Amino acid sequence: xxxxxxxxxxxxxxxxxxxxxxMKKIRLCILFGGKSSEYEVSLLxxxxxxxxxxxxxxxxxxxxxxxxxxxxxxxxxxxxxxDGSWCDNIASLPRVSVDLSPDARAxxxxxxxxxxxxxxxxxxxxxxxxGAFGEDGRVQGLLASAGIPFVGxxxxxSAVCMDKALTKSVAGTLGIRQANCLILRRxxxxxxxxxxxxEAEEKLGYPIFVKPARTGSSVGVTKAKNREQLLSAxxxxxxEDDKIxxxxxxxGQEIETAVFEENGICTVSDCAEIVVAxxxxxxxxxxxxxDSSVFHIPARIPDTVREEVRRTAEAxxxxxxCRTLARVDFFVQADGSVVxxxxxxxxxFTSISMYPKLMMHTGMSYGELIDRxxxxxxxxxx
Numbered sequence: 105x106x107x108x109x110x111x112x113x114x115x116x117x118x119x120x121x122x123x124x125x126x127m128k129k130i131r132l133c134i135l136f137g138g139k140s141s142e143y144e145v146s147l148l149x150x151x152x153x154x155x156x157x158x159x160x161x162x163x164x165x166x167x168x169x170x171x172x173x174x175x176x177x178x179x180x181x182x183x184x185x186x187d188g189s190w191c192d193n194i195a196s197l198p199r200v201s202v203d204l205s206p207d208a209r210a211x212x213x214x215x216x217x218x219x220x221x222x223x224x225x226x227x228x229x230x231x232x233x234x235g236a237f238g239e240d241g242r243v244q245g246l247l248a249s250a251g252i253p254f255v256g257x258x259x260x261x262s263a264v265c266m267d268k269a270l271t272k273s274v275a276g277t278l279g280i281r282q283a284n285c286l287i288l289r290r291x292x293x294x295x296x297x298x299x300x301x302x303e304a305e306e307k308l309g310y311p312i313f314v315k316p317a318r319t320g321s322s323v324g325v326t327k328a329k330n331r332e333q334l335l336s337a338x339x340x341x342x343x344e345d346d347k348i349x350x351x352x353x354x355x356g357q358e359i360e361t362a363v364f365e366e367n368g369i370c371t372v373s374d375c376a377e378i379v380v381a382x383x384x385x386x387x388x389x390x391x392x393x394x395d396s397s398v399f400h401i402p403a404r405i406p407d408t409v410r411e412e413v414r415r416t417a418e419a420x421x422x423x424x425x426c427r428t429l430a431r432v433d434f435f436v437q438a439d440g441s442v443v444x445x446x447x448x449x450x451x452x453f454t455s456i457s458m459y460p461k462l463m464m465h466t467g468m469s470y471g472e473l474i475d476r477x478x479x480x481x482x483x484x485x486x
Contacts, residue, residue, distance in 0.1 A: 132162040132478060133211065133229040133252075135243065136185060137169040140235030141323045141344060144188070149453035150232040151186035152460070156470040162478075165224060167200050167211070173237070175200040177213055202250045209252050228482050229254040230474075232453060235320050239450035240266040255481045257449045261425045265449035268317050268349055275420050280444045284308060285351040287317070290342055301334045308352040314338055316345035320448055327353070354443050356435035359403050359413055362451075362462035363421045363430050364473075366480040370421060372414040373462035377403035399458070401465050409440050420447060428481055431459045 136150030137143055157164060166178040168190055176197035184190040196216050203210040203223060214221040229252055231243050241263035247254045257265060264270045269287045276282065286304055293300050304312055314337035316324040324344035326337035341348040358380070362373040377400040403410065417432035424447065431451035435443040451459035463473050
């Protein structure tokens with residue numbers, strides 16, 4: 105009888121231990137800020153994620169990265185992230201680094217004065233970062249080296265998606281139509297600006313879009329209608345990146361769709377149509393500041409074109425070896441032709457961002473979207 109009781113006590117203990125593991129909150133680190141020109145977008149995206157993540161499910165560890173790259177632990181009001189005041193007293197914030205010890209899966213946190221070093225275990229990281237040093241593979245490589253799961257593409261895929269020139273090359277292997285372009289590097293252009301502008305005029309015609317190769321949110325993008333504007337646009341783009349693109353202007357409806365991948369299965373949302381109001385194109389201000397553009401979900405396109413956009417979005421997502429999420433942007437011309445524009449592997453998550461809007465249109469709540477992104481990134485089903 106004693107042996108029987110001991111055996112059952114052990115069984116009950118194991119069941120309790122298993123349930124405790126299942127019920128344990130996920131230690132979710134939210135990275136925000138960063139050194140890129142899209143710093144403000146990251147703050148707004150992070151605020152939306154932080155205020156929609158269920159505190160019953162997550163122990164949330166907000167880690168802010170200043171404009172000069174200092175990693176700090178934020179323990180205050182989330183509203184200070186949204187308004188940018190979180191780092192006003194940066195000298196008082198605990199410093200953070202990633203523990204690269206084998207199997208640690210943790211952050212190293214020390215007080216602002218350098219004392220009290222401690223390890224903070226992390227189950228998964230959501231890098232709510234946009235642009236350089238955030239979605240270009242560098243943070244992803246750091247987290248992979250530390251063995252910490254993270255939401256989004258791996259470092260190689262992130263780097264290719266971030267570089268519009270490389271994206272075009274890879275997507276081109278599928279035979280997908282794209283805008284004609286010239287790819288230029290600073291060292292090739294310096295002192296030859298007029299000659300380069302003349303070549304672009306001959307090959308592309310006006311108007312010409314000039315873009316940094318490795319920024320998002322339309323940062324540094326300019327629409328040029330003449331030589332003077334083109335030279336100015338080149339200078340603006342080169343302030344953001346050493347590699348730029350000049351693209352022919354495609355006339356058509358601006359269409360976006362969201363891809364969500366879970367356990368190898370892709371869910372592609374319906375299509376959204378962006379009608380830009382008060383701007384030449386869907387630029388940074390139109391996306392995040394003015395909130396003046398009009399959205400149509402579903403987009404006002406024929407069903408056959410809608411399905412072509414969705415199929416093409418998934419094909420691009422897969423050929424670029426993306427993981428978890430991406431937003432894929434297109435133009436649909438008057439004759440129904442579909443033209444691939446670009447992919448964003450860590451799209452905005454602000455209150456007016458298209459990726460969460462589209463996924464919520466599929467029937468997910470914002471909170472469920474976070475849950476499924478996190479659990480998929482950890483390798484478990486939602």
